[in-house]
Amino acid sequence: MTGHAPEPRPGGSVLVTGGAGFIGSHLADALLAQGYRVVVLDDLSTGDQRRVPSGVRFVKGDVRAPGLDTLLLEEKVDTVFHLAAQVDVRKSVEDPVFDAEVNVLGTIRVAQASALAGVAQVVFSSSGGAIYGNPVGERADEEHPLDPCSPYGVAKLAGEKYLAALAPDGGYLLTVLRYANVYGPRQDGRGEAGVIGIWMNRLLSGQDAVVNGDGLQTRDFVHVADVVAANQAAFLHRVPGTFNVGTGVETSVGELYGLVANACGIDTPPRFGPGKPGEQRRSVLDPSRARMALGLAEVVPLAEGMRATSEWFRLHRAQEGLG
Numbered sequence: 001m002t003g004h005a006p007e008p009r010p011g012g013s014v015l016v017t018g019g020a021g022f023i024g025s026h027l028a029d030a031l032l033a034q035g036y037r038v039v040v041l042d043d044l045s046t047g048d049q050r051r052v053p054s055g056v057r058f059v060k061g062d063v064r065a066p067g068l069d070t071l072l073l074e075e076k077v078d079t080v081f082h083l084a085a086q087v088d089v090r091k092s093v094e095d096p097v098f099d100a101e102v103n104v105l106g107t108i109r110v111a112q113a114s115a116l117a118g119v120a121q122v123v124f125s126s127s128g129g130a131i132y133g134n135p136v137g138e139r140a141d142e143e144h145p146l147d148p149c150s151p152y153g154v155a156k157l158a159g160e161k162y163l164a165a166l167a168p169d170g171g172y173l174l175t176v177l178r179y180a181n182v183y184g185p186r187q188d189g190r191g192e193a194g195v196i197g198i199w200m201n202r203l204l205s206g207q208d209a210v211v212n213g214d215g216l217q218t219r220d221f222v223h224v225a226d227v228v229a230a231n232q233a234a235f236l237h238r239v240p241g242t243f244n245v246g247t248g249v250e251t252s253v254g255e256l257y258g259l260v261a262n263a264c265g266i267d268t269p270p271r272f273g274p275g276k277p278g279e280q281r282r283s284v285l286d287p288s289r290a291r292m293a294l295g296l297a298e299v300v301p302l303a304e305g306m307r308a309t310s311e312w313f314r315l316h317r318a319q320e321g322l323g
């Protein structure tokens with residue numbers, strides 16, 4: 001399935017908002033390796049400029065600031081990957097106004113600027129983990145009722161709707177990618193699967209790790225390489241529409257702890273702490289549509305991805321002198 005925009009021009013320019021972040025920096029690496037000219041816009045609020053690959057034009061700035069259309073025009077940007085966001089679900093509960101400022105107003109700015117500058121495609125990083133609520137039935141597909149439990153989920157859903165509403169007729173093609181809980185090298189404690197990074201850092205430094213609640217709450221953990229592949233496929237084949245990017249495998253947080261501990265070579269049991277109020281009990285996505293339309297048949301198995309992630313954490317800790 002291909003959209004109405006012309007195929008991306010080899011060597012053309014793309015913008016990755018949030019490209020100094022966990023997922024955005026992996027995407028910037030991949031697009032650069034494919035020969036595209038990559039511009040990263042990031043305010044470094046949670047990002048780290050050291051993650052931005054050399055060869056990328058780095059612009060320190062806020063997606064909410066006016067003037068984004070000028071940057072898009074100057075850089076002749078063909079496609080915008082919009083990842084910049086406030087990604088901490090708990091922070092969105094504590095400060096929903098700030099969350100909405102970044103995730104709703106920021107996304108409106110990106111939509112308006114992309115329309116004004118005549119961008120061909122916008123690929124939006126949304127959250128399947130946060131907008132469906134507890135799945136009714138086995139897995140949530142893209143037609144599942146939308147019932148976000150947190151201000152973060154509400155804002156991500158609003159972002160999807162604004163991007164669609166502000167796409168002019170014949171204007172940018174829109175791809176919405178709803179990620180499950182993303183994990184992998186470079187992640188820190190903030191994203192939806194941030195617990196993996198927190199646990200690995202603690203276990204590798206000889207500390208214990210806490211499981212909140214009874215550990216029976218479930219999530220769908222997808223490796224960052226699969227998320228990057230979904231973005232690339234949506235872009236290279238100009239695929240419009242909304243797609244879950246997950247594995248379809250439901251893993252309990254207790255089981256996850258076992259995998260993390262195993263990957264770190266540690267057999268200490270977890271410490272159980274109180275559950276977090278308002279936390280979803282279950283979350284698992286049906287990835288069938290993306291498998292068909294984006295060709296994402298093979299995903300990184302969790303145990304394998306976990307081993308590679310723990311190796312990265314070990315190396316990173318050694319480089320930072322924390323080993």
Ligand SMILES: NC(=O)c1ccc[n+]([C@@H]2O[C@H](COP(=O)([O-])OP(=O)(O)OC[C@H]3O[C@@H](n4cnc5c(N)ncnc54)[C@H](O)[C@@H]3O)[C@@H](O)[C@H]2O)c1
Pocket residue numbers: 017018019020021022023024041042043044045046047048061062063064082083084085086087102106125126127128129178179180181182183190191192193194
């Ligand atoms: N990590 C996950 O599990 C997950 C799951 C679902 C969706 N997502 C989405 O994927 C995207 C990337 O998430 P991540 O895990 O890489 O998070 P991250 O915090 O590592 O990256 C977000 C980046 O956006 C930047 N940023 C924040 N506010 C900004 C602003 N106003 N202007 C410019 N830059 C700003 C930050 O500095 C950071 O570099 C987000 O849109 C997030 O909602 C992530």
